[in-house]
Amino acid sequence: MKERSVVLVEFTGKELSSGKVFDTTSEKTAKESGLYRENAVFGPIPVVVGKGDVLPGLDEALKDMKEGEKRTVKLLPSKAFGERNRELVVIVPLQQFRKRQINPVPGLVVDLNGQYGRVQTVSGGRVRVDLNNDLAGKDVEYEIRIVREIKDAKEKAQLLTEKFFPLRQKAESRIEGDILKVKLPKEISQKLAPLVVPFTTTVKEVMPQIRGVELVDSFEAAAKPKGEAAKQEPKTQEGNQDSKDTKPAAAKK
Structure with missing residues (x-):
């Protein structure tokens, strides 16, 4: 696959030493391996090849694969989750956790100023937290398949929109000339502004024909040819009471 191609990918990742599954796009595999969560979404995910959407080793593999191809890829830490870094094991005063009403115990995952780590020990008023990824320093294996390459502009735009704005009610996109318009709920559009x-x-x-992106609350109805509006929506003396709303309804998902 060429760089910046948009592809739908299925994968399952395992620890090479134990064979334990730690990530998958398959609902069946998730249930079999204890990873299933009721609100989780399973199925192929959109990936921009060469963009760093996946682990470095997987990105390299995708460049050498074809549509429909399935491959087993073994990755060293340098191509996966990195080597363990001793500097990422930190000591935090127990009092800081108590201020936040957190009772730290070994194995608990905690948030330290935006960094997630796992509590290792609690002793003498001090808490040791490991900020390394749980898979840092480990060899992993992935079964990966390119389901298909996305070539249609509208589908590509919609998949990228859903990828960057993963909302419960899917964001909608529409290409108008060289502008991609993205419809987002008004109440959260400002919160998502940093992603724009x-x-x-x-x-x-990935879409050179697009020169700009706009966030909108709704899509305007397409303009009608001259004379057609008067023909289909005759005005009464009271105004345009007989006309219907020309804005399209939200797409059903």
Whole structure:
């Protein structure tokens, strides 16, 4: 696959030494391995090849694969989750956890200023937290398959939109000329504003015909030919009471 191709990918990741599954796009595999969560979404995911959407080793493999191909890839730590870093094992005063009403116990995953780590020990008023990824320093194995390459512009735009704005009610996209318009719920559009720049950058890279991105609350109805509006929506003396709303209903998902 060429760089910046958009593909739908299925995969399952395992620890090479134990064979334990730690990630998968398959609902069946998730249930079999104890990873299933009721609200989780399973199925192929969109990946921009060469963009760093997946582990470095997987990105390299995708560049050498074809549509429909399935491959087993073994990755060293340098191509997967990295080597363990001793500097990422930190000591935190127990009092800081108590201020946040957290009772730290070994194995608990905690948030330290935006970094997630796992509590290792609690002793003498001090808590040792490991901020390394649980899979750091480990060899892993992935079974990966390119389901298909996305070539249609509308489908590509919609998949990228859903990838960057993963909402419960799917965000909608529409290409108008050289502008990609993305419809987001008004109440959360400002919260998602920081994602607009990286989203726009990615869209322009994979869809050169797009020159800009706009966030909108709704899509305007397509303009009607001259005379057609008067023919289909006759005005009464009271105004345009007989006309219907021309805005399309939200797409059903």
